[in-house]
Amino acid sequence: xxxxxxxxxxxxxxxxxxxxxxxxxxxxxxxxxxxxxxxxxxxxxxxxxxxxxxxxxxxxxxxxxxxxxxxxxxxxxxxxxxxxxxxxxxxxxxxxxxxxxxxxxxxxxxxxxxxxxxxxxxxxxxxxxxxxxxxxxxxxxxxxxxxxxxxxxxxxxxxxxxxxxxxxxxxxxxxxxxxxxxxxxxxxxxxxxxxxxxxxxxxxxxxxxxxxxxxxxxxxxxxxxxxxxxxxxxxxxxxxxxxxxxxxxxxxxxxxxxxxxxxxxxxxxxxxxxxxxxxxxxxxxxxxxxxxxxxx
Amino acid sequence: xxxxxxxxxxxxxxxxxxxxxxxxxxxxxxxxxxxxxxxxxxxxxxxxxxxxxxxxxxxxxxxxxxxxxxxxxxxxxxxxxxxxxxxxxxxxxxxxxxxxxxxxxxxxxxxxxxxxxxxxxxxxxxxxxxxxxxxxxxxxxxxxxxxxxxxxxxxxxxxxxxxxxxxxxxxxxxxxxxxxxxxxxxxxxxxxxxxxxxxxxxxxxxxxxxxxxxxxxxxxxxxxxxxxxxxxxxxxxxxxxxxxxxxxxxxxxxxxxxxxxxxxxxxxxxxxxxxxxxxxxxxxxxxxxxxxxxxxxxxxxxxxxxxxxxxxxxxxxxxxxxxxxxxxx
Numbered sequence: 001x002x003x004x005x006x007x008x009x010x011x012x013x014x015x016x017x018x019x020x021x022x023x024x025x026x027x028x029x030x031x032x033x034x035x036x037x038x039x040x041x042x043x044x045x046x047x048x049x050x051x052x053x054x055x056x057x058x059x060x061x062x063x064x065x066x067x068x069x070x071x072x073x074x075x076x077x078x079x080x081x082x083x084x085x086x087x088x089x090x091x092x093x094x095x096x097x098x099x100x101x102x103x104x105x106x107x108x109x110x111x112x113x114x115x116x117x118x119x120x121x122x123x124x125x126x127x128x129x130x131x132x133x134x135x136x137x138x139x140x141x142x143x144x145x146x147x148x149x150x151x152x153x154x155x156x157x158x159x160x161x162x163x164x165x166x167x168x169x170x171x172x173x174x175x176x177x178x179x180x181x182x183x184x185x186x187x188x189x190x191x192x193x194x195x196x197x198x199x200x201x202x203x204x205x206x207x208x209x210x211x212x213x214x215x216x217x218x219x220x221x222x223x224x225x226x227x228x229x230x231x232x233x234x235x236x237x238x239x240x241x242x243x244x245x246x247x248x249x250x251x252x253x254x255x256x257x258x259x260x261x262x263x264x265x266x267x268x269x270x271x272x273x274x275x276x277x278x279x280x281x282x283x284x285x286x287x288x289x290x291x292x293x294x295x296x
Numbered sequence: 297x298x299x300x301x302x303x304x305x306x307x308x309x310x311x312x313x314x315x316x317x318x319x320x321x322x323x324x325x326x327x328x329x330x331x332x333x334x335x336x337x338x339x340x341x342x343x344x345x346x347x348x349x350x351x352x353x354x355x356x357x358x359x360x361x362x363x364x365x366x367x368x369x370x371x372x373x374x375x376x377x378x379x380x381x382x383x384x385x386x387x388x389x390x391x392x393x394x395x396x397x398x399x400x401x402x403x404x405x406x407x408x409x410x411x412x413x414x415x416x417x418x419x420x421x422x423x424x425x426x427x428x429x430x431x432x433x434x435x436x437x438x439x440x441x442x443x444x445x446x447x448x449x450x451x452x453x454x455x456x457x458x459x460x461x462x463x464x465x466x467x468x469x470x471x472x473x474x475x476x477x478x479x480x481x482x483x484x485x486x487x488x489x490x491x492x493x494x495x496x497x498x499x500x501x502x503x504x505x506x507x508x509x510x511x512x513x514x515x516x517x518x519x520x521x522x523x524x525x526x527x528x529x530x531x532x533x534x535x536x537x538x539x540x541x542x543x544x545x546x547x548x549x550x551x552x553x554x555x556x557x558x559x560x561x562x563x564x565x566x567x568x569x570x571x572x573x574x575x576x577x578x579x580x581x582x583x584x585x586x587x588x589x590x591x592x593x594x595x596x597x598x599x600x601x602x603x604x605x606x607x608x609x610x611x612x613x614x615x616x617x618x619x620x621x622x623x624x625x
Contacts, residue, residue, distance in 0.1 A: 021518055022517055026517070029398040029402040032394065033402055036395065039422075039485045040418060098329045101325060102330040104329075106330060108326070109323055110330070119330040121611070122337055123333045125337070125607055129340070129546070129604070130547070130599060130600075130603055131546070132577060132599070133599060134340075136576070144347075217424070220424070220427065222428040248428045248549075252549055252552075252553075255553055267432070270428075270432055273429065278424065281420065281424050
């Protein structure tokens, strides 16, 4: 007979202690999820409850932001709504095409070359640069020479959005199957034509949703704006000249005021800002679902 | 005779060896857009250093890293702000790390794929709430509420070794809702989404054969996680946490509203403090002249360098790990 007797394999259910540990661990994971849910619910309920009472049509459209001591039913935040839309919109107009082109370079032209890897690496690094540094940067390079303006705010937001757009577009371009490119080359198309008429349209869903998420993030940014637009109290329709205002900076200045009118205006602006960000996020989700031709 | 396939019917010329102008122009345009990233990063370093030289040369190393911050008397020491930035980010990581790990394990190992979508939505929503809204909520709602909790905790641990030093009241009975700890908590909420989604991506790369092997040996889910998922994704998770740390260090507005804006170095966490981004944001309006403004921009340079270092080490860790995983695969 064999010298070693084989061990009896224990195929029974795990012992009570092991099962208890497993269940405890699963419970702990659900508890951590609860830890996320509670602050989110808490902040959303507070903002909606306090913001809804401040918001009205007049609040959203009236262009004169009243002095802090007046109650919330006088004047409105129209100036800040217009400022936010203008500044974020122009930042998007600058950053999205440049970001997509940058991603096109990394994925279509650069390939595995050192320069392409360097640009890809630097755009990752740039994603980590704090937003306040972007604000200070635009202050030193633009505001010191040309003064405060909505345009300066747009520059700082565009600096924030650029690496995000590059990263998300690059991820989407990578998913475009190579046989589509090769088929178009076989038809004699130039590289630019292949990129513009085959590659980009194939990836458009992912690129658009990435861009929308970048806009949503930029619309809520405050730190870069306080150094670039110098928050004022009246509508400034001219993006290129003169100090401007935005919802986020208005929340920042009103939050610490001791008057209830000011804090009401802050809550109302917070609800407006969250609504803008959420709408952009939901549209991004819908776009992804609609154009999801080449899922991972 | 057969037509040459390279010269299609009706085409007068042979294939041109020169690429058309539009094609080359597009390539140059794409390259220029890519290089823009490099240009911006270099310009940030140059212009901001230029604007802050006055601080660096006047104060010197000992002046920069002194604890004296007194703009009225031209004393611009940044140490209290560096301390506040480090301490609040560490609190944020200590709180956010276990939560992120739990949620990403829940998403990858516990919840079936089609049920994971609502959890992802919650994470996305958390990520999209603007910083200033967290600050507003923290300042007006969370602070007063936390103050009573802090008071209870402080009186409970007062006099206990270490715990009393960290969570005890300062000078007898002083605790404040606006404090290092509140700032750390708000930061933790804000960085959890990024740490969670990055570590979830790392955990999703664990080969399912390894997991099934562990299950086949009779492991419970928790034993499988500890034996397979954990060793496989440890390094990537360190990278994700470092990226979260970088975010926490640079976060400005929420911290500026809840940290209490008082330059303090203290082991007590329930007292008001200050951080580098917060002091830049709150005092920049008054800093219209000379060295004051130079000092604030200089602190921006320090912050830039600090976050770049943290980010580079995160990328380094993750990159090395990716190479190692490819090597063993």
